[in-house]
Amino acid sequence: MISKLFKFHGGVHPPENKLESTSEPIRSFPIPPRLVLPLRQHVGNLPKIRVQAGDHVLKGQLLAEAEGSVSAAVHAPTSGVIVSIEEQPIPHPSGLPDVCILLQPDGEDRWLERKTIDWRHADRRMLVASLRDSGVVGMGGAAFPTQIKLRPSGESGIHVLIINGAECEPYITCDDMLMRERADEIVKGIEVVQYLLGAERCIVGIEDNKPYAASSMREACSRSATAIEVEVVPTLYPSGDARRLIHLLTGIEVPSDKRSTDVGVQVFNVATVMAVYRYFEHGEPAISRIVTVAGNVRNPGNFEVPFGTPIDNLLEAAGGVLPDTNDLIMGGPMMGFSLPSPQVSVTKATNCIIAGAPKMFPEPPPAMPCIRCARCADACPANLQPQELYWFSKSDNFEKARDYHLFDCIECGCCSYVCPSHIPLVQYYRYAKSEILVADKAKQAADLARERNEFRLARIEREKQERAAKHAQKAAGAKTETAGDDDAKKAAIAAAMERARAQKAEVAPQNTTDLPPAVQNEIAEIDARRAEATQEKQES
Amino acid sequence: MNQPPYISGSTSVSVIMLKVLLALVPGIVAYVWIFGSGVLVSLLLASVTALVSEAVMLRLRNRPIMPFLMDGSALVTAWLLALALPPLAPWWLIVVGTLFAIVIAKQLYGGLGYNPFNPAMIGYAVLLISFPAIMTQWPAPLALAHAQLGFMDQVHYIFGRMLPDGVGLDAISSATPLDYLKTQLKLQHGVAEIWQAPVFGTLGGKGGEIVVGAYLLGGLYLLQQRIISWHVPTAFLLALAAMSAIFHLIDPVHYAGATFHLFSGASMLCAFFIATDPISGPTTPKGKLVFAAGIGILTWLIRTYGGYPDGVAFAVLLMNICVPLIDAYTQPRVFGHEK
Ligand code: SF4
Ligand code: SF4
Secondary structure (H helix, E strand, O other): OOOOOOOOOOOEOOOOOOOHHHOOOOEEOOOOOOEEEEOOOOOOEOOEEOOOOOOEEOEOOEEEEOOOOOEOOEEOOOOEEEEEEEEEEOOOOOOOEEEEEEEEEOOOOOEOOOOOOOHHHOOHHHHHHHHHHOOOEOOOOOOOEHHHHHOOOOOOOOOEEEEEEOOOOOOOOHHHHHHHHOHHHHHHHHHHHHHHHOOOEEEEEEEOOOHHHHHHHHHHHHOOOOOOEEEEEOOOEOOOOHHHHHHHHHOOOOOOOOOHHHHOEEEEEHHHHHHHHHHHHHOOOOOEEEEEEEEOEOOOEEEEEEOOOEHHHHHHHOOOEOOOOOEEEEOOOOOOEEOOOOOOEOOOOOOEEEEEOOOOOOOOOOOOOOOOOOHHHHHOOOOOOHHHHHHHHHOOOHHHHHHOOHHHOOOOOHHHHHOOOOOOHHHHHHHHHHHHHHHHHHHHHHHHHHHHHHHHHHHHHHHHHHHHHHHHHHHHHHOHHHHHHHHHHHHHHHHHHHHHHHHHHHHHHHOOOOOOHHHHHHHHHHHHHHHHHHHHHHOO | OOOOOOOOOOOOHHHHHHHHHHHHHHHHHHHHHHHOOHHHHHHHHHHHHHHHHHHHHHHHOOOOHHHHHHOOHHHHHHHHHHHHOOOOOOHHHHHHHHHHHHHHHHHHHOOOOOOOOOHHHHHHHHHHHHOHHHHOOOEOOOOOOOOOOOHHHHHHHHHHOOOOOOOOHHHHEOOOHHHHHHHHHHOOOOHHHHOOOOOEOOOOEOOHHHHHHHHHHHHHHHHHOOOOOOHHHHHHHHHHHHHHHHHHHHOOOOOOOHHHHHOOOOHHHHHHHHOOOOOOOOOOHHHHHHHHHHHHHHHHHHHHHOOOOOOHHHHHHHHHHHHHHHHHHOOOOOOOOOO
8 A cells, every 4th residue: 555655854864773673583681680760751740659679579560550641651571579679870861860770580480360451342431541561661761651542632523643664764673673573563552542542544654764564564454454554765764753654654744833633643653552462462571672783783783671670781691892992872873862871771761772983974074163164054944044053052042043943943953964064953053942941940939939920919908998998997987977078089999909819819720839639630640741742853 | 072063074164265266277278378477476475365365354343263264264255356456456456355255245244244246346446436547457368468478478477567678568458348338339339340450269258268268167167066056047047048148139239149148258267256255145046036136137228328347247146135124025935834
C-alpha cells in the first residue's frame, strides 16, 4: 500500500554508522551485581517509594508508585535486596544527582506472581488506568508516561495512530533490531494501543535504511487481523521527530500551539507499544529495554538491559571500550548528551550508549562569525531562520528570538551540523530558551507578589472602612437627628467596601497559595499538560 | 567535553572562499588572454594590500590574526575588486580601493560577517566617484588595440604610467562597449547602427564577452558545488534581461537588447560572485529573489539613464541598504504556523 509521502523542509544526512551494531542479534548478559534505579526515569512527578532498605523484593515488584497524574511507577528488574535509597548520579544532561533505589540482586531472578489482563474483553478506561502501575513510558527517548497519552483526549478523538520506527539518529539501532526480531509482539502492541485509542487508521513509519525491519514488520502486519500500514520513508534526519513524522506520513502539520492529539493523531514508539502489550498479555511491568552500544567498543551491538544496570557493566558486555575513548554519549550524536560518569545507569529513556573517541567526534574548530550563508535555514526542519535566532540569542534580545519562533526549535542540531562557521547554535538556543523561561517565571512570581500586596492593601482598607462604619453606626445610635448627614457617609462607606470586594474578587482566583488540595491538583495537572506538550515536541 | 551535535557535516568558511577563488580562475585566464597579463599584477597588488591591511586591522582590533587571515574572505574581496577595475589601472588606485574595501567597509564595521555593504563594491564606488576619468579608461582588447603591450610594458604602465616610445594612450585604449553605446546613443545614433562598431562582438563587447562567458562557467561551478544557491543569479539575470528585452521591444533604436546587457560589463561577475555575497545579502530564499531582482533592475536603470556606464556597483550597494527590510518581510512560514 503506497500512499503519498509529504516532505518536510530541510533535514540532513549524517553518516549512519548503523551497520556495526546490527551484525548480531540482540544479546543479553548476566545481571550485574548492583542495580541503581533512579526514581525519575520519566517526565513528571517523582513516584512515591514503597520499599525500604533491607526489604527483599521479587522481580517485577513495585518499588515506587506513580504519584499525581503525570508520573510513572518503578519496578524491581530482578529479585534481590534493597541496599539503600540515596542520591546517586543519574544520566541527565545536568549531571546532578537524584534519588535512586539501590538493589542487590540475589541471582535467582524470581518473578512476582504475574497478573495478566484480558485486554480484548476489558473496559478501555479501566485498561488505561491500570497502565499507571505498569511503569511504561515513551521508549523513544522522551520518557513520557504512556498511560497519559492513551487517555481519551480532545473532542474529536484519535483517528490516526502513528508508530514511530523511523529511528533517524545515527548509530542507534535498538528499534531496528526490535522490529527485526520481535515484530509480532510489536504488532500485538499496536493492536492493543489502537484498540485503546479507538483510532481508525494506523501507520508504521520506518526509514528506508532499515529494509529488514520493514519487511519483518510487513510480514507481521499481514498476519494481523487489523489493517496496519507500514510506510517506508526516505532516510533523512530528523524524520523521527514526532511532528515531522506525522507530516511525512499524513500531510498534517500539527499547529505550533497545539498537540498532535488536537488534530486526532497520536504517536508511539515501537518499543513502547510492545511494552504495553507485555504488561497486559504477560503481566510484566517495564523492567528492561533494548539498548544499542556503539562506537568505540570492541563488540558493538544491541542488548536487552535491565533498568538500573550501570553503564560500566553494559560496556563490558560489549567487549569494553577501546583505549582512546574519551566520552560516553547517551542517545545519538545529534541530540544526545555526554554522561557525567560511566557509573550512571540505564534508564527507561536510554536508547543508545556511544563510546566516543577523538577520531569519531573531533573537537570542532573554533567558531567563526556567522557569514549569513543560510545553510542552517536550508537545513532547519522547522523552517526557522537559525542565523537570526543565533543573533538574537547571542545579543540577549530574547523578545525578538521569541518573535522569530525560538520555541518551535526542536534542538535537532541540523543547523549546527551544516554551519561552516562551526557555531554551536543549539547551545545558544538552549541558553535563550532557559533565560526566557526563567524570566517568565520571575515575572509570574512578581505579578503574584504584586497581586498579593494589592489584596493586602485592599483588606486593610476594607477593615478601616468597616471600623469607620461601626463607629458611624454607634454615633448614629446616639444622635438620631443628624441622620441625614450620616446617610451620605454611609453611602460612601458602602461604595468603598464594594470597591474593595470587587478588587478582592479580581485578585483571588490567581492567588494559588492557600488553595484546597483539589484545586492545587488541578493546577498541577495543567502544568503537567504543558510539560507534556513541550515533551512531545522533543520525542524522536 | 564536546556538545551536541557531536558530528559535523559542514565545510568551513575557508573552503567556501577557496572555491570562490577557484571559480574565478577561468575568468582570470580569459582576461589574460584578451587583455594581456597586466591584470595579474592588479590581482597580486590587491591581494597583498588586502592581506596586510586585514592583518594590521585585526591586530589593532585585538582579534586573532591567523584564523581570520586564513578564512580567505579578504582575498575574495581583493580579487573581485581587481577584476572590476580597468586592467591597466595605476598601482595606487588598486591599493587605495583595496584599503577602502578592507579597512573601512569590512574591518571598521566589525570584520567578517558584520559588514552591511559589499566591501569590494564600496572600494569600487569610492574610486569611481573620486577618480572617474581613470576608472572609465579601459584598455582595448589586445585584438583591437593598435599597439600591443608586452607584460613588462604593462607593468611599467601600471607603476609609472609610462608607455613605450611611439605608443600613445589612444593606441591601447578604447571605450568599453557600454560606454561606447551610451555616448553614441547621445549622438542620436541607433542601436543597430552603433552595433556595427568594432568594439562589439557577437553577444557583448568583442573579447570582453569571452571573459564574461568564463565567469559564467565559474558561476556554474559554484552552483554545482552548492556554494551559492540558484536564487540570486537567476533573479538578477532574469530581471536584467526582462528590463532590457521589454524596452528593446518597445524601442529597438534607443535600447540595447537583453543579450548585450547580460554579456557586457560586470553582469556575470555580479550574478555569480558579487550579488551572491552572503554577508551583505539577505538570507531568506524569497528575500534573495527580491534582492537580486532589485539589483538587476537598478543596474539596467543606471546603465540606461545614469551618469556611469556600468551600474552594478551602485545597484548592489543600494540593495545592500534594503537587506534588513527585505529579510524582515520575507520570513518563510514556520512549520506549524499560519502564514
Ligand atoms: S550556517 Fe552558520 S554561518 Fe551560515 S548563516 Fe547559519 S549560522 Fe551563519
Ligand atoms: S536545532 Fe532548532 S533551529 Fe536548528 S535546525 Fe533544529 S529546529 Fe532548526
